[in-house]
Amino acid sequence: MESSKTWICDRCKVEMQLMETQFSYLKRSFRHKALRCPACGQVYIPEELARGRMREVEKTLEDK
Amino acid sequence: MSEYKDNFDACLQKEAPFCGAACPFHMDVPDFVEKIRKGMWNAAFKVYRNATGFPHIAAALCHAPCGPACPLAARGGAIETALLERACLDFAKDKGATSYNVPGKHRRIAVVGAGVSGLACALRLCAKKYSVEVFARGTRLGGKLWEILPPQLFLRDIEEQFQHETYTLHDVVSVPGRDFLNARGFDAVYVATGAGGDDFGLLDAAGEEAGGPCLRDGHTAWFAGGALIGDAGAYALAGGLHMGTVIDNFLKTDKLSYPPNRAETRMVLDAARLTDAPPVLPRGGDRYAEEEARAEAFRCLKCQCDACRLYVDLCDFTGKWPLRIRDEIAATTLPGVSEVKATPAKRLLSASNLAKLCREVCPAEIDLEGLILEGRRSMHRQDKAPWVFHDFWLRDMDFADGPAAALCRAPAGAASCTQAFFPGCQLGAGDPGLVEAAYAALLARRPDTALFLRCCGAPAEWAGDEERHAAALAEIRDAWRALGEPLMLFACPSCMEAFARCIPEMPQRSIYEVFAEPEGVFASGEAGAARGEWAVFDPCAARRDAGMRAAVRRLAVTAGCNLGMLAEQERVTRCCGYGGQPAVANPAYAAFVAEKRAAESELPYIAYCSNCRDALRKAGKDCLHILELLFAPPAADAPARSAAPRLATVTERRRNRAGLKRALLAKYRNEEDPAPPAEDASAPQIRIGEALLAQMDADRILEEEARAVVLFCERTGRRVYNADSGAYGGYRKIGHMSYWVEYRPLGGGDGLELLRVYAHRMEITLETVWNGIKQDVDL
Numbered sequence: 001m002e003s004s005k006t007w008i009c010d011r012c013k014v015e016m017q018l019m020e021t022q023f024s025y026l027k028r029s030f031r032h033k034a035l036r037c038p039a040c041g042q043v044y045i046p047e048e049l050a051r052g053r054m055r056e057v058e059k060t061l062e063d064k
Numbered sequence: 065m066s067e068y069k070d071n072f073d074a075c076l077q078k079e080a081p082f083c084g085a086a087c088p089f090h091m092d093v094p095d096f097v098e099k100i101r102k103g104m105w106n107a108a109f110k111v112y113r114n115a116t117g118f119p120h121i122a123a124a125l126c127h128a129p130c131g132p133a134c135p136l137a138a139r140g141g142a143i144e145t146a147l148l149e150r151a152c153l154d155f156a157k158d159k160g161a162t163s164y165n166v167p168g169k170h171r172r173i174a175v176v177g178a179g180v181s182g183l184a185c186a187l188r189l190c191a192k193k194y195s196v197e198v199f200a201r202g203t204r205l206g207g208k209l210w211e212i213l214p215p216q217l218f219l220r221d222i223e224e225q226f227q228h229e230t231y232t233l234h235d236v237v238s239v240p241g242r243d244f245l246n247a248r249g250f251d252a253v254y255v256a257t258g259a260g261g262d263d264f265g266l267l268d269a270a271g272e273e274a275g276g277p278c279l280r281d282g283h284t285a286w287f288a289g290g291a292l293i294g295d296a297g298a299y300a301l302a303g304g305l306h307m308g309t310v311i312d313n314f315l316k317t318d319k320l321s322y323p324p325n326r327a328e329t330r331m332v333l334d335a336a337r338l339t340d341a342p343p344v345l346p347r348g349g350d351r352y353a354e355e356e357a358r359a360e361a362f363r364c365l366k367c368q369c370d371a372c373r374l375y376v377d378l379c380d381f382t383g384k385w386p387l388r389i390r391d392e393i394a395a396t397t398l399p400g401v402s403e404v405k406a407t408p409a410k411r412l413l414s415a416s417n418l419a420k421l422c423r424e425v426c427p428a429e430i431d432l433e434g435l436i437l438e439g440r441r442s443m444h445r446q447d448k449a450p451w452v453f454h455d456f457w458l459r460d461m462d463f464a465d466g467p468a469a470a471l472c473r474a475p476a477g478a479a480s481c482t483q484a485f486f487p488g489c490q491l492g493a494g495d496p497g498l499v500e501a502a503y504a505a506l507l508a509r510r511p512d513t514a515l516f517l518r519c520c521g522a523p524a525e526w527a528g529d530e531e532r533h534a535a536a537l538a539e540i541r542d543a544w545r546a547l548g549e550p551l552m553l554f555a556c557p558s559c560m561e562a563f564a565r566c567i568p569e570m571p572q573r574s575i576y577e578v579f580a581e582p583e584g585v586f587a588s589g590e591a592g593a594a595r596g597e598w599a600v601f602d603p604c605a606a607r608r609d610a611g612m613r614a615a616v617r618r619l620a621v622t623a624g625c626n627l628g629m630l631a632e633q634e635r636v637t638r639c640c641g642y643g644g645q646p647a648v649a650n651p652a653y654a655a656f657v658a659e660k661r662a663a664e665s666e667l668p669y670i671a672y673c674s675n676c677r678d679a680l681r682k683a684g685k686d687c688l689h690i691l692e693l694l695f696a697p698p699a700a701d702a703p704a705r706s707a708a709p710r711l712a713t714v715t716e717r718r719r720n721r722a723g724l725k726r727a728l729l730a731k732y733r734n735e736e737d738p739a740p741p742a743e744d745a746s747a748p749q750i751r752i753g754e755a756l757l758a759q760m761d762a763d764r765i766l767e768e769e770a771r772a773v774v775l776f777c778e779r780t781g782r783r784v785y786n787a788d789s790g791a792y793g794g795y796r797k798i799g800h801m802s803y804w805v806e807y808r809p810l811g812g813g814d815g816l817e818l819l820r821v822y823a824h825r826m827e828i829t830l831e832t833v834w835n836g837i838k839q840d841v842d843l
Contacts, residue, residue, distance in 0.1 A: 010785040010792065022829040026450055029829065037784075041834035044784045044793060045804060050824045058825045062450040062649075063410050064402040 007044055009037030016044050026061050065397065065442060068435035072390045074428035076330055076369035083130035083145065083367070085329035088302035089122065091115035093130065093145060094368070100148060100361035103354070109156035112149055113225075117184045117305045119159075120221040123149045124213050125180075125298040135333055135367065141343040143364045147350075151357035163228035166193045171251040171315050174199060176239050176264075179207025181290025181304035182256035183222060188308020190229035194315070197232040197250075199239050207258055208291065208300075238262065246284045252311045256290035256304060263288055276322025285314055287322065299325075332369050332427035339363075371425040375636050376432065377657045378416050386422065386432045393435060397442040407448075413439045414453040414649035417639035417657065418526060419604035425636060436644075440528030451800050452825050453649040454527035456764045459799060460718075464489035464519040465536070468737075469721035471517040472543045475507065475732045480548035484514035485575070488556030491674040491691075492517060493717035496724035501695035502555060502575055503728070505585045509578070514547050515732070517725060520559035521566075526644050537566050544570060553578060555691065557605035557612065557673050558643070576672060576690065580615040586622045586694060595700050598625040599665050601680065601687065603673035607637040616672045616690050623693040624700060628667045641683075642675040648764075658683035678711055713761035715768065749815030750774055750807070760821050769798055770821045773805045778816075782843070791819055797843050801825060 007016045016035040021043055023030055035044040045054070083093045092111060099108035109119065116122035126146050134142035153159070173189050175182045178200035186196050204210070209218045239245060242264050245253050255264055266288040269279040277288040287307055289295065295303040306325040314320060344360040346352045352360065372379045372386050379385065384392075392409035413436055422432035443449035463469055469489070474481045485506050487499040499517075506513045521536030540563075544552065552572045554560035563570055579585045600620055606612050620627055641647075641657035658679045662669075668686035670693065671677035680687040688698075712720055722737075729735040750771055752760075760770065777783040777794035784793045795804040806820035830841040 006786050006788045007784045007793070008787065010783045011781050016784060022831070023826045024829050025826040034828075035784075039835065040837075041831055041839060042782060042784065043795075043828050043830070045795070045824065045828075047804070047806070047820050047822045050804060050822045054824050054826060058452075062452065064407060 007035060009040060009042050012037050012039035014039050025058060028061060065438045068431055068438050069390060071430050072387060075387050075430055076332060076428055077385050077387055079331045079369055080327050080329045081367035082133040082135060082329060082331055085327040086129045086133035088299045089115040090327050094366035097361045097364040097366060100357055103358060105152060105155040106158045108152045109159055112152055117187050118221045118225055119153060121180060121218045122298060122301060123153055124217060125301060135338060139338050140340045144343050144360055147346060147352050148357055148360060151352040154351060155354055161225050161227050164191050168193045172249065173311060174245050174250040174253045176253060177256040177258060178205045179256055179258055179290060180209055181300040184301050184304025185254045185308045186231055187225055188305050189311060190231055192312055197234060199234045199236050201237060203233055203235050242281050246282050250284050251315060252285045254307055254311060255286060255288045255292060257292050259291040261292050263292055274320045274322045278320060278322045280320055285320055287311060331367060333367050334371050334374055337365050369427060372422055375425040376422045377638065381653050381656050382412065386430055390435060393439040397439050399446060411649055413443060415646040415653045416644050418644035419639035421638055441530055444528035449528060454523060454645060455800055456648060457523035457645050458527060461519040461523040463718055464721060469517060469725055471515060471725045473733060474514040474547060476734060478512040481512040481514040481550045483510055483551040483553055484516045484547055485553045486516045486559060488559045489519040491555050492724045493721050494674050494678060494712050496720040498691040498695055499724055500727065502691055514550060515728060520562050522558060522562055523645065541567055557603045561605035574612040576615040576619055577611055580618040586619055595624040596626065597628045597667055598670050599628045599630040599667040601630060601669040601671045601676055602633060602637045603676045604637050604639045604643055619690055619694060620670050630665050633664055640676040640679040642679045681711055713757060714764050715766045747775055750818055751815060752818045756818060756821060765821055765823055769803050770805055770818060772798060773803045774807055774816060802827060
């Protein structure tokens with residue numbers, strides 16, 4: 001993920017890093033790595049991820 | 065739900081075709097024909113051989129009783145099944161008998177008589193590996209066949225079919241009586257001694273409760289069949305095979321039963337499937353060439369009751385029969401979590417149009433859509449329906465019913481009113497100008513016409529949320545009563561159909577009928593400019609409303625349109641794809657339905673439901689709302705597509721509703737909207753490009769939602785920054801959805817430019833404490 005180098009947390013001015021993040025959908029919770037600010041924990045989901053893999057997982061959970 | 069499920073017991077999907085019911089062997093003719101179509105002669109032969117036991121004898125004896133039963137008999141001519149059978153014998157290369165690897169059984173069966181019926185019974189029982197002994201006078205096999213067929217034909221067939229089986233043949237002058245075989249310890253005896261042969265008292269004996277000539281004598285069960293009971297030719301052979309199965313069942317269950325070898329069918333065939341093509345005649349006399357046989361096989365209709373598959377889009381799209389859908393819904397709605405049970409219909413439940421069409425086209429009147437709606441309700445009650453399937457429309461309903469858009473007023477000066485106009489929230493969203501014009505026309509005719517702007521509650525009903533639907537209806541009923549119970553005038557057939565069903569005491573009429581009255585606004589005879597040929601697209605909700613359908617046609621003619629036919633749509637009035645709101649749960653299905661409707665005719669369509677108009681236009685169809693033709697007619701020579709304005713985006717649709725309310729209040733009540741939209745003057749200007757606006761519309765993301773996220777990021781500083789592009793990114797959760805924006809400041813303090821907008825359904829669960837510091841997790 002190239003963009004991980006270029007995005008910084010605007011509050012803490014530190015680079016976003018891939019870190020464990022908790023997601024939940026339709027009463028199910030799971031952890032996955034996402035870009036986060038190591039200082040404040042802010043999360044960034046790029047558009048490609050939201051429209052791609054995330055949408056696939058959402059569809060899978062909707063069918064369950 | 066059981067009231068809907070029980071309804072499915074009458075389904076005719078598995079009903080035998082007419083030919084199979086008439087065939088003494090009850091052959092699966094559609095399967096046989098399918099294999100011939102594919103040129104799979106060996107497979108076709110197996111179907112035939114398995115049905116008839118002795119295929120060569122059967123082909124010689126077959127007098128094609130299926131012919132008169134074939135629905136094509138009254139048209140081009142019945143399918144030539146007998147010729148196809150012969151072709152199958154000619155072209156199959158592998159005609160050897162099948163060797164069944166079944167463990168031997170210890171039960172013993174005697175067959176008295178070695179005619180075709182006895183041998184057929186023996187063959188079936190041998191294949192099941194019973195111990196079979198045949199008692200016949202002399203060792204001559206075939207009985208009456210010697211009198212009607214060439215011996216080499218049937219002797220070879222008998223030898224071939226028994227090649228993997230063993231049985232004992234006893235040469236007896238006669239079997240003296242039942243005791244003779246009872247004493248030998250047989251479990252069952254099949255008596256097929258031919259016409260006038262010894263019946264061992266079976267014909268006079270009991271068996272009435274069993275249904276035929278059979279009895280139990282001590283340990284042994286006795287059955288009679290073949291020519292002895294009057295079966296001749298193919299029926300004797302078929303009866304023998306049938307008795308093999310009957311005796312097998314007796315030995316397994318110890319229940320004496322003699323079911324007749326008859327099949328009946330309740331089959332109903334859609335008349336549209338009948339053709340007049342004549343049978344393929346064999347050029348070479350009485351036998352088909354291979355290609356001729358295949359051509360005749362292709363003429364077969366493979367009769368099956370399939371009105372649902374022909375007309376119900378969900379069955380067509382999924383390739384599933386209603387019985388299967390019922391089973392999937394039953395499994396899905398069963399209480400319990402998906403970890404321990406299957407939920408195959410979760411998406412399917414939300415992908416139906418609920419157009420109540422199955423019940424209309426099904427000969428058994430099975431209410432598939434009723435079951436689906438009940439399934440949605442069950443899922444909602446169990447809190448197992450994915451919220452996203454209906455969330456957009458439920459929020460849309462909230463907006464339409466909220467202070468910004470809802471309105472229920474008599475015009476200024478009118479204390480009560482005799483009629484009220486309910487345009488439907490979608491028409492006001494897409495075409496506020498048409499609502500204004502239609503209302504003005506109604507007022508001109510009756511000045512005491514009230515206006516009623518809000519949603520009819522369909523999104524709640526379609527989401528399976530009964531409570532919310534009932535609440536919406538109660539509000540509507542109360543408001544209608546407060547207006548003095550006026551006659552309700554509808555522009556939207558869906559609202560009208562829903563109210564007729566749910567608020568039956570409410571008198572109702574469509575505005576199209578009002579406008580088309582002789583003294584109406586658009587009295588006929590004032591034909592507009594000639595507009596060429598169009599077809600009226602009837603919405604599913606107008607299926608039973610002949611008055612509305614006729615009125616729209618009169619209005620279209622008045623507007624200068626020549627009307628062509630949409631024969632199928634006029635007959636079965638299917639959904640445009642919008643009904644039931646499947647577009648989020650299954651966008652491919654919604655598009656499939658709209659494209660199918662659009663493809664029925666080359667003619668441009670006239671719709672009178674704004675949802676149909678939008679769905680068809682999105683599918684690329686030239687389509688105008690009848691009110692567009694009446695109140696905002698495009699130039700007569702303009703092609704429909706270029707004449708029609710662009711469809712409103714989801715954002716514009718909300719603004720249009722609010723604007724409509726403001727405009728009407730100001731015009732007819734001299735009132736200011738008590739709840740004008742709050743404008744924050746200090747908020748930065750946000751520019752959104754055309755391409756992004758179109759993308760947001762397709763994603764059903766409102767501009768207001770994107771702006772709210774940008775302002776949130778600006779206010780809180782919760783955002784990420786990209787030094788290369790100078791863009792900021794951030795998100796906020798609104799309702800269930802998480803909305804993301806990417807934006808950058810424009811030079812010179814000229815506001816912000818929105819670069820990307822997207823959303824996801826999953827929720828990011830932030831930690832309340834991060835690095836030991838308490839975090840604000842309420843986004």
